[in-house]
Amino acid sequence: MSEEKTYVEDINRTIYDVIDDDSDAFKLEEGLSEDIVLQISKEKDDPDWMRDFRLKCLKIYNELEIPNWGPGVDGLDMDHIYTYVRPNAKMSNTWDDVPEEIKNTFERLGIPQAERTSLAGVGAQYDSELVYHNMQKQVEDQGVVYCDFESAIKGEYSEMIRERFMKLLPPTDHKYNALHGAVWSGGSFVYVPKGVKVSVPLQSYFRLNAKGAGQFEHTLIIVEEGASLHFIEGCSAPKYNVANLHSGSVELFVAKNAKLRYSTIESWSKNMYNLNSKRALVEEGGRMEWVSGSFGSHVSYLYPSTILKGDNSSMEYTGIAFANTGQNLDTGMKVMHLGKNTSSVVSTKSISKGGGINTTRTSVQVMPDAQGAKSIVSCESLMLDSLSKSDTIPVMDIRTDDADVGHEATIGSISDEAVFYMMSRGLSEEDARALIVSGFADNVSRELPMEYAAEMNNLIKLEMKGTIG
Amino acid sequence: MSQEILNIEKLCVSIGEKEILKGLDLKIGEGETHVIMGPNGAGKSTLGNTLMGKEEYEVTSGKVTFLGEDLLEMGTDERAKKGLFMTFQNPIEVPGVRVSEFIRNSCEALGNKMSLWNFKETALEQMKVLNMDPSYLDRELNLGFSGGEKKKAEIFQLLMLKPRLAILDETDSGLDVDAVRTVSEGVRVYHERVGGSLIIITHSTKILESLDVDRVHVICDGRVVAEGDRKLVDEINANGFEKYIKA
Numbered sequence: 146m147s148e149e150k151t152y153v154e155d156i157n158r159t160i161y162d163v164i165d166d167d168s169d170a171f172k173l174e175e176g177l178s179e180d181i182v183l184q185i186s187k188e189k190d191d192p193d194w195m196r197d198f199r200l201k202c203l204k205i206y207n208e209l210e211i212p213n214w215g216p217g218v219d220g221l222d223m224d225h226i227y228t229y230v231r232p233n234a235k236m237s238n239t240w241d242d243v244p245e246e247i248k249n250t251f252e253r254l255g256i257p258q259a260e261r262t263s264l265a266g267v268g269a270q271y272d273s274e275l276v277y278h279n280m281q282k283q284v285e286d287q288g289v290v291y292c293d294f295e296s297a298i299k300g301e302y303s304e305m306i307r308e309r310f311m312k313l314l315p316p317t318d319h320k321y322n323a324l325h326g327a328v329w330s331g332g333s334f335v336y337v338p339k340g341v342k343v344s345v346p347l348q349s350y351f352r353l354n355a356k357g358a359g360q361f362e363h364t365l366i367i368v369e370e371g372a373s374l375h376f377i378e379g380c381s382a383p384k385y386n387v388a389n390l391h392s393g394s395v396e397l398f399v400a401k402n403a404k405l406r407y408s409t410i411e412s413w414s415k416n417m418y419n420l421n422s423k424r425a426l427v428e429e430g431g432r433m434e435w436v437s438g439s440f441g442s443h444v445s446y447l448y449p450s451t452i453l454k455g456d457n458s459s460m461e462y463t464g465i466a467f468a469n470t471g472q473n474l475d476t477g478m479k480v481m482h483l484g485k486n487t488s489s490v491v492s493t494k495s496i497s498k499g500g501g502i503n504t505t506r507t508s509v510q511v512m513p514d515a516q517g518a519k520s521i522v523s524c525e526s527l528m529l530d531s532l533s534k535s536d537t538i539p540v541m542d543i544r545t546d547d548a549d550v551g552h553e554a555t556i557g558s559i560s561d562e563a564v565f566y567m568m569s570r571g572l573s574e575e576d577a578r579a580l581i582v583s584g585f586a587d588n589v590s591r592e593l594p595m596e597y598a599a600e601m602n603n604l605i606k607l608e609m610k611g612t613i614g
Numbered sequence: 615m616s617q618e619i620l621n622i623e624k625l626c627v628s629i630g631e632k633e634i635l636k637g638l639d640l641k642i643g644e645g646e647t648h649v650i651m652g653p654n655g656a657g658k659s660t661l662g663n664t665l666m667g668k669e670e671y672e673v674t675s676g677k678v679t680f681l682g683e684d685l686l687e688m689g690t691d692e693r694a695k696k697g698l699f700m701t702f703q704n705p706i707e708v709p710g711v712r713v714s715e716f717i718r719n720s721c722e723a724l725g726n727k728m729s730l731w732n733f734k735e736t737a738l739e740q741m742k743v744l745n746m747d748p749s750y751l752d753r754e755l756n757l758g759f760s761g762g763e764k765k766k767a768e769i770f771q772l773l774m775l776k777p778r779l780a781i782l783d784e785t786d787s788g789l790d791v792d793a794v795r796t797v798s799e800g801v802r803v804y805h806e807r808v809g810g811s812l813i814i815i816t817h818s819t820k821i822l823e824s825l826d827v828d829r830v831h832v833i834c835d836g837r838v839v840a841e842g843d844r845k846l847v848d849e850i851n852a853n854g855f856e857k858y859i860k861a
Contacts, residue, residue, distance in 0.1 A: 561669070562706045567716070569666050569702075570771065571694035571723035580719060584710030584754070 160253050161412055164383040165246050165354050170272065173229040175357065179203060182327050185229045189295055189330065194307060202316040202326030209320040216444045216473035216502070221388050221418045228328040230272040230355040236293060238279040247271050254381065256350050259596055264377075265345035266291045270362055272355050273330040284343060290336040291347055294363050297334035306334065309365060313396040313424045313452075321392045321420040321446075325361050329394065332362030335376065337403075339369040346375040346408075346594060351393070353382040353417075359390035366397045366405065373404040377597065381441070384414035388443075391417055397425035399433050401455065406434040410597055412604055413441030415471055420446050429455030429484065436592040437464035439476055440604045448506060450479035453487035453515075465494045465589045468501030468533070469608050477506035477538075482515040482548070491522040494589065496582060497533035498608065508540040509550060516547040524554040527585050529578070579609035616643040619779055619811050620665075620685075625676035626836075627657075627664045634660040636836035637676070642779065647805065647812040647825055649847060652833035653855045658815045659703070661833070662783045666700045667693055681778065695724055697778030697810075701768035701785050707756045713767065714751040717774050724775055740773040744800050762793040769800035779811045780804065786821040794820045801825060819847055834858045 173184050182203050186196040211218060234244045240257050251257060251269050260267040266280030268291070275293040284291075290302065298306055316323040333349045353360045368374050382389060391413060399405045405425070413419055419442035425433045435449050451460040460480055468474045480489040495503035503526065511518045526535040537554045559581050567577035583590070583605050590598035620642040627635040634657045642648055652658050664671045665678065667690040678685040681696060688696065708716070718733050728736065738748055744766050756764055765785050772780055782801065786794045798821045805812060805825065814821065822844075830847055832840040832855070839858045840846065 560706065563708050565666075565668055565690060566702060566706050566708075567720075568690040569694055569700055570716070570720040570775065571691055572719060573691050573723070574689075576719065576723065577691075580711055580716065581708060584708055587710030587712075587754075 161381045161414065162383045163250065163253065165250055170233055170355060171231040172227050175227045176224045177228060181228060185328055185330065188229065192299065195298065199327050202323045205316045206320060206323035206327055209323055211320055215446050215475045218418060218444060221390060225357060226390050227355060227358040228361065229330055230358045231274050232271045232276055234276045236275050237277055240277060243276050247276055250352060251350065254350065263345065263594055263596055264348050265343055266347040268293065268333045268349040270331045270349065270351045272353060272358060272360065275331050287341045288338040289341060289343055290334065292334055294332040294334050302334065302336060306365060309396060309398065313426055314394050314422050322394065322422055325392045325394045329361045329363045332364045335366040335374065337368045337372040337374045340371045342373045346377050348377040348379065351380040353389055353391065356385045357387045357389065359392065362393045364393065364395040368399050368403040368405045370400045371402045375406040378409045381412045382414045382417060385416050387416065389417045392420045395423035397433065399425060399427040399431040401428045402430040404432045406436065408436040408593060408597065410438045410601055411441055415441060415443050417442040418444050423449040425451045427451060427453050427455060427458040427460065429457060431455060431458045433460040435462045435464065435478065436589065438589055438601050439466040439474055440608065443472060445474045445476060447476045448479050452481045452483065453489065454483045456484040457486050458484055459488045462491045463589050463592050465586050466503055467496045467605065467608050468503045470499035470501060473502045475504045475506065479508040480520065482511040482518040482520065485515060486517040487515055488519040492588060493524045494585060495535055496527045496529065496585065497535045498529040500532040502534040504536045504538065506538045510542045511545055511548045511550065513544045516545055518548040520550045522552045526556040527582065528556065528558050575609060579606050582609055616645060619644050619681060621679040623677045625678060626674045627660055628672050628674050629670050634836055638837055640831060640838060642811050642813065645809050645811055646828040647814065649822065649827050649830045650813060650815045650833055651830065651850055653859060656833045657836045658833055659783055662700050662781045662815060665698065665781060666690060699772060699775060699777035700781040701772065701783055703784050705756045705764055705768060709754050709757055711755045713753055713755055716755050717771060720775060737774065740770055743773065743803050744770055745796055746770060761788045765789060765797055769797050772804050773800060776808045777810055781813045783815050784817065786816055786818055797821065798824050819851055822847065832858055
């Protein structure tokens with residue numbers, strides 16, 4: 146057998162790693178101060194309540210401690226993060242009006258192509274601002290609203306937003322929520338009226354190009370009674386040798402008997418601190434589905450959470466995280482059962498390679514009134530070598546005796562037998578391993594639309610390149 | 615003898631400290647069907663695994679030439695690309711990898727890239743030979759397959775990958791009469807359509823019923839101890855291996 150060792154330090158991420166010149170972008174000075182927050186507020190022409198909210202968040206930010214229970218964030222120095230970088234482009238609803246260089250970036254990422262073939266609407270954010278937003282006419286005619294957050298906050302839905310903005314994710318929750326509240330910029334607002342079923346997904350893509358910058362987009366989705374929506378979020382950035390920060394907020398409101406699926410494929414570059422917060426509130430009979438693929442970032446803190454408030458509401462979480470060399474991914478999910486007969490089904494998978502660290506935290510809370518609640522959590526880890534690390538930390542807090550709660554965790558490695566079997570059919574060792582890992586991720590890719598499943602498989606192949614032979 | 619495809623000379627193989635093959639010689643010609651018989655522990659499966667390049671099987675001396683090249687210098691995947699194939703007695707289960715995905719990848723690795731449509735058409739045609747349900751294609755590789763299903767899936771791959779030389783390692787063991795007949799038919803079709811050579815390692819004769827056998831080799835204690843034509847199979851069936859086992 147050949148003993149070729151092809152260990153490489155970093156994989157080829159050509160399509161993600163192209164850096165655009167940002168010399169003509171407008172940047173506020175780096176760091177975080179009241180003055181900077183006020184400048185952002187002025188740039189965005191905030192309503193007064195928002196300006197005051199930003200300042201309140203800044204105060205909370207300064208009072209809160211950095212979380213001391215997860216991966217270290219020592220490499221992240223807020224004094225050297227540009228919180229606001231406005232690309233030299235106005236938002237447009239036709240790609241022709243998007244500046245060439247920025248358009249090319251999204252072309253490489255396949256966004257306009259996907260829009261043509263498989264999406265009902267697309268929003269594309271570049272650094273701190275959206276540069277493109279468009280939705281198919283027939284979806285618009287159904288009364289669906291999908292627009293950039295800044296327009297939304299001043300438009301017809303301003304009251305609806307004001308009532309909900311950072312109510313699910315209050316700035317007091319943790320330091321980075323407070324940071325988000327102070328400097329947020331960009332993101333999308335989606336409103337699906339009662340009974341409207343959007344059959345084709347909407348997608349927002351977040352691209353962070355500027356070196357040393359932070360991206361703080363806010364996504365707020367309201368799916369009204371009996372309506373349904375699939376929303377896809379994609380993110381990427383080129384790699385720099387300084388820290389970049391992503392601290393987005395996603396607040397999801399799923400009304401009675403409504404259904405929302407929120408899918409994420411994240412391939413941030415490996416200098417990114419991804420300190421992201423997502424939370425959904427589900428009313429009676431509503432259903433929340435999360436599909437999550439985390440491949441990038443240097444450090445991630447990511448635990449989408451779901452509050453099953455209404456009786457008979459349900460959630461399903463299917464997620465995978467791939468930690469390669471230099472990555473410390475702290476991921477998982479939280480669910481809180483408040484209503485009766487609520488149910489949650491959770492499947493997390495993690496893959497660790499080349500010294501990468503995965504920590505999977507799951508938290509299931511069943512409150513006293515949630516009789517008849519059901520929850521099943523399964524955590525599977527795949528270790529590709531002995532350098533890597535994988536931890537599973539389940540928490541269960543059950544406050545009623547009428548609940549059915551289960552948890553299982555497994556850890557495994559790729560068997561030599563399986564590799565030999567595949568190689569005996571002509572696959573190279575690297576391809577055999579990649580195929581086995583794709584198989585491990587199969588339940589996630591099956592939940593994604595075809596194009597995204599293909600992208601995820603490509604990401605897995607990229608990460609599997611240079612596997613020690 | 616037709617053009618030589620495989621030539622094994624004085625092959626010695628050990629697993630750990632234990633020597634299993636002790637100077638084995640074997641020649642296979644293009645398109646020929648050879649049967650290898652022998653008592654348990656004689657080294658039959660070791661021969662297959664060594665030819666396929668399994669890691670634990672250490673070749674201590676001897677030579678193997680496959681299509682004029684030194685087989686032992688090649689990695690397992692290179693051997694497959696060169697046209698060597700082996701069925702596994704108990705192929706491993708690989709969760710999440712679909713049968714179709716695996717075989718399509720294999721075909722591509724062996725230089726036969728097919729469109730999805732083309733692949734499906736070809737696959738369904740071969741599956742018909744083996745009475746396999748089309749739903750096989752979407753199942754996870756060997757996962758939860760019955761013994762018979764596993765063996766059929768291996769022969770299905772034989773038909774799809776069209777190797778120059780196939781080693782069938784006890785493909786008929788543990789199968790009922792009907793399943794053996796189906797597997798045997800698959801092997802016959804392979805031989806007829808592809809014209810490849812076969813090394814059939816077996817305990818029973820049922821699989822051989824519909825096949826033309828060119829040569830039979832009896833292996834005992836790591837060596838070929840007897841060779842002959844098809845009649846040797848009948849003789850062993852009647853008398854067992856006793857007379858070949860050294861006291």
